[in-house]
Amino acid sequence: MGEMEQMKKEAEALKTQIEAARKAAHDTDMASAASGVAPAPRVQLKTRRTLKGHLAKIYAMHWCTDNRLMVSASQDGKLLIWDSHTGNKVNAVPLKSSWVMTCAYAPSGNLVASGGLDNMCTVYNLKTPVIKTVKELDAHTGYLSCARFLSDTEILTSSGDTTCVLWDLETGKQKTVFLNHVGDCMCLSLSPDMNSFVSGACDSLAKLWDIRDGQCKQTFQGHTSDINAISFYPSGNAIITGSDDCTCKMYDIRADQEVISYQDAALNSGVTSLDLSASGRLIFAGYDDFNCNIWDSLKGEKVGVLSGHDNRVSCTGVPGDGMCVCTGSWDSFLKIWN
Amino acid sequence: MSTTNNIAQARKLVEQLRIEAGYERIKVSKAAADLMSYCEQHARSDPLLVGVPTSENPFKDKKPCIIL
Numbered sequence: 001m002g003e004m005e006q007m008k009k010e011a012e013a014l015k016t017q018i019e020a021a022r023k024a025a026h027d028t029d030m031a032s033a034a035s036g037v038a039p040a041p042r043v044q045l046k047t048r049r050t051l052k053g054h055l056a057k058i059y060a061m062h063w064c065t066d067n068r069l070m071v072s073a074s075q076d077g078k079l080l081i082w083d084s085h086t087g088n089k090v091n092a093v094p095l096k097s098s099w100v101m102t103c104a105y106a107p108s109g110n111l112v113a114s115g116g117l118d119n120m121c122t123v124y125n126l127k128t129p130v131i132k133t134v135k136e137l138d139a140h141t142g143y144l145s146c147a148r149f150l151s152d153t154e155i156l157t158s159s160g161d162t163t164c165v166l167w168d169l170e171t172g173k174q175k176t177v178f179l180n181h182v183g184d185c186m187c188l189s190l191s192p193d194m195n196s197f198v199s200g201a202c203d204s205l206a207k208l209w210d211i212r213d214g215q216c217k218q219t220f221q222g223h224t225s226d227i228n229a230i231s232f233y234p235s236g237n238a239i240i241t242g243s244d245d246c247t248c249k250m251y252d253i254r255a256d257q258e259v260i261s262y263q264d265a266a267l268n269s270g271v272t273s274l275d276l277s278a279s280g281r282l283i284f285a286g287y288d289d290f291n292c293n294i295w296d297s298l299k300g301e302k303v304g305v306l307s308g309h310d311n312r313v314s315c316t317g318v319p320g321d322g323m324c325v326c327t328g329s330w331d332s333f334l335k336i337w338n
Numbered sequence: 339m340s341t342t343n344n345i346a347q348a349r350k351l352v353e354q355l356r357i358e359a360g361y362e363r364i365k366v367s368k369a370a371a372d373l374m375s376y377c378e379q380h381a382r383s384d385p386l387l388v389g390v391p392t393s394e395n396p397f398k399d400k401k402p403c404i405i406l
Contacts, residue, residue, distance in 0.1 A: 007345070007351075011355055021359070021363055025366055028366050029366060030373070048397035216357070217357065218358060218361060219358060233376075259369065279379075279380035279381050279384035280376065321385070324397055
């Protein structure tokens with residue numbers, strides 16, 4: 001038997017083995033296990049702030065760890081830093097390329113990053129007397145879909161070139177390249193303990209990676225289209241994904257499989273973004289149909305909806321203290337709800 | 339030659355599948371129990387779940403001052 005034939009055979013055998021092991025662990029699913037849990041209360045949130053200032057579609061937003069400042073990115077070619085309590089704009093960062101797809105706030109609050117169709121991740125220092133570009137991370141061969149700072153010296157990016165990269169911000173060079181997806185990487189989420197991260201891609205798979213050794217440890221299947229949004233559960237033991245297949249799913253890491261799907265026959269718009277409430281009980285998912293739906297993560301039921309945008313909800317974010325949820329839209333506005 | 343590429347790709351796939359096949363899975367019932375327990379423990383400190391009292395809400399609607 002040729003080597004190619006042998007490897008195909010071994011690959012099939014391993015896939016069968018993995019499926020069997022997952023099935024053996026599947027003694028129940030999340031919704032059944034949670035049947036005795038009291039339903040989450042009907043969640044009715046009010047718009048507390050509407051942040052006006054961008055002149056075109058908003059593509060991304062990210063909270064600062066101070067739970068008050070946030071950064072938003074729009075294809076009007078700007079990053080805006082907002083004080084969410086007053087609703088005022090604190091800073092404006094003009095972008096070299098207006099085709100921005102992501103933005104991020106460093107945990108220290110000192111730096112922000114952006115990137116998009118320019119294939120680069122640009123890092124800015126907010127604390128110098130005039131905002132300065134400190135690094136242009138230029139090695140991806142596809143668009144930058146997501147960026148997340150680990151610290152002021154390391155940042156993770158995901159790209160349309162199917163890779164994720166860990167960068168050293170002091171040298172501006174790639175430290176680790178995470179290779180395994182076969183479709184554009186669309187999103188990433190850092191684990192609470194910062195030792196791993198998960199990525200979602202257009203190959204409809206979510207992958208768990210070890211940040212330090214660069215290896216893909218687990219692959220989660222189930223979605224039937226691009227995964228646009230991904231987030232770790234606050235406990236670090238599960239992940240939630242949102243997809244163009246109009247569903248969100250929870251995958252448990254230690255059980256290595258999907259444990260619940262959040263879907264509704266009436267919902268036929270793709271999921272663009274998502275975030276979780278502080279306990280993980282509530283999932284806020286933004287959709288192409290201009291709404292943000294609120295799901296009970298344990299029981300799989302829809303418990304509320306945030307309606308108010310006049311176009312697609314493109315980004316959703318809950319600050320670290322869980323005090324509100326922010327939605328950003330192609331209608332150029334950001335709304336804060338609680 | 340594309341066949342060498344294909345073989346390299348196939349090798350990588352098998353390597354990756356070996357890593358994933360070796361994972362020690364726990365039962366979904368145990369995983370679910372842990373998730374439910376986490377939610378329960380943290381429910382009381384989840385402002386969006388239990389609600390934010392107006393007096394503590396940094397985003398409460400600013401009321402206009404009326405000068406009498």
